Amino acid sequence: MNLLAEFIKSSTMYRLMQEGQNARRFKKLYADKEDVLVPDIFWDYTSGKVLTMEWVEGVKLNEQEAIERQGLKVLDLVNTGIQCSLRQLLEYGYFHADPHPGNLLATPDGKLAFLDFGMMSETPEEARFAIIGHVVHMVNRDYEAMARDYYALDFLSPNVDVSPIVPALRDFFDDALNSTVSELNFKTLVDGLGAVLYQYPFNVPAYYALILRSLTVLEGLALYADPKFKVLAASYPYFAKRLLTDPNPYLRDALIELLFKDGKFRWSRLENLLVQGKKDRDFSAKDALQPVLKLLLGPDGKELRDLVIKETIRVSEAIILGSAIESFNSVPGPMRTFVFNGNASGPFTISAAEQQSLMELRAQVIKIWGLLQSSENFDPNLFQPILQVLQEPEARSIGGRVVGGISQRLAARLLQQVLRAPETTAAA
Ligand SMILES: Nc1ncnc2c1ncn2[C@@H]1O[C@H](COP(=O)(O)OP(=O)(O)O)[C@@H](O)[C@H]1O
Ligand SMILES: [Mg+2]
Structure with a gap:
């Protein structure tokens, strides 16, 4: 019985029908992107002996000159291949396991056509x-x-x-x-x-060997077109986007590990992720950080919640004091004592080193804010939950530095202004 099943499976008849079905499934998943083309199967003309499909006009991907004669760039097509492969491997898990140049065509309008759905695999x-x-x-x-x-x-x-x-x-x-x-x-x-x-x-596992093979083949194509091409660098925007936006617990934890180290928030990491993630074609600022904020500020986030509150207060300080420091520094030296009531070191009770670190933090936060704001779909209300937490009574005990610092109330006000939210009684 088993042998018979094996025989049917391995027969051409089964294989062609299966290949047609593979093509259909693949097309459904990936051909909604305007730059990928998958031929239609003509089922009325398909049997166990013939697989009939749409003819694709195009040039094989390793024919660099012919492609460039049409005003197209091989690297653009390879990049389309990489982006599509990342989604195949890591999003839907259903992938073309044989993306060699004979199975990939560049169409005259610059699309990447996938052919030959005989070898497919799945990532669990x-x-x-x-x-x-x-x-x-x-x-x-x-x-x-x-x-x-x-x-x-x-x-x-x-x-x-x-x-x-x-x-x-x-x-x-x-x-x-x-x-x-x-x-x-x-x-x-x-x-x-x-x-x-x-x-x-x-x-x-077998799927893993096929993933490696398919990525290595694509990299080979890329290196053929440009020996300096970096597949991993070209993939990183996709990874950054997934990390910033995906609610999967495993990815959420990976993002938290990335952003927090030794009780410190790493702003430069966040900035880098945003710079990279924004380059991904499907990046949506509306979803960025959402999963992590939900976790940190929810009932399971107790451990890092205090850290988030402290960091928010520190950012508020940086913004408020930063502006003051800036205006102090813009006053010519000799006049400072006069303008700031006899205190030549500035109107602050914080050290020069700390002033410096606040200024750096301020610059970084402004950059990150700019990155978010310039993205389509960004909604500042994303940060509303932080405001809520700041306004809770327990946040007060965390507070800011007492001397020269600001309290959680002032931080809440500042955030409120940014979010343009109506003031609640808790903050008043
Ligand atoms: N739909 C199509 N449109 C245009 N050319 C095709 C199409 N399908 C196959 N070909 C051409 O035929 C070649 C072999 O087809 P393929 O499906 O890859 O079979 P094989 O299993 O032998 O690799 C491809 O490399 C491509 O050049
Ligand atoms: Mg082939």
Whole structure:
């Protein structure tokens, strides 16, 4: 019985019908993007012996000259291929496992056409998130977290101890990476990681080998068109977007790990994520940070909640004092004592070093605000929950620095002004 099923499966008859169905499923998922084309299957003319589909006018992707003669750039098409592949692998999980140049055409209007749906594969749902998390951990050089990812990726069974892998990963990355991860070739990275991992009892799932193959093929095409092309750098906007906007708990935790370190909020990380994420075609500022704010300020976020309150107060200080410091500094030296009532060091009881750090924070926050505001769909009310938390009685005990600092009330007012929300009695 089993043998018969195997026979039917492997017969051409089954394969062609299956390929037609693959094409249809693939088209449904990915061809809504204006730059991807998938031929229609003509079912009325398709049988177990013939697969009939729409003819695609186009040039194979490795025929660089012919493509450029049409005024198109191979790299644009490769980039479309990378963006589409990331969504295949990491979003819907259904992917074309054979994207070599014979199966990819550039159409005269610049679309990337996918052909040949004979070899398809699926990324299990858990692995999709684990892969994104793994990339984040890698960029962050968090080797402990990387090692733990191999459980979620199903590379290791839960009874294998990952601790010996941590130094091996560290050795590889600290040796091989003087530059940032995104500057590396995908293939170099995969080969290097492979060399580390093969020393341990890893079991590489079949889907994973196919993912590597499909990405390596795309990278090969890109490098053929431009030897300096960086696939990882081209992918990072997508990863940044997913991190900023995806409510999946695994990704949310990865984002929190990225943004908070040793009880500090890392503004430069947030800025970098926003700069990168905004480059992704599907970035929506309305959704950015939403999942993380929900968690931090919700009942499960107790641990970091105080930190968020403190940081909000510090930002308010930076904004308010920053403006004051700026106007103080704009007064010519000799006049300062006169203008500021005999206090030549300025109207503040904070050290020069701290003034400096407040000014830096202010500049960074203004930049981040600008990044959000200049995005389509941005709604300042995203930060409304922070205002609510600031106004709760327990926030008062956290407060700001007493001397020269401002309180949570003033911070709440400032935030309120920014959000243009009606004042509530709690803040009054
Ligand atoms: N719908 C189509 N429109 C235009 N050319 C096609 C189409 N389908 C296939 N081809 C051409 O035929 C070649 C082989 O088809 P493909 O489906 O890739 O079969 P194989 O399984 O043999 O690789 C492709 O590389 C492409 O050049
Ligand atoms: Mg083919």
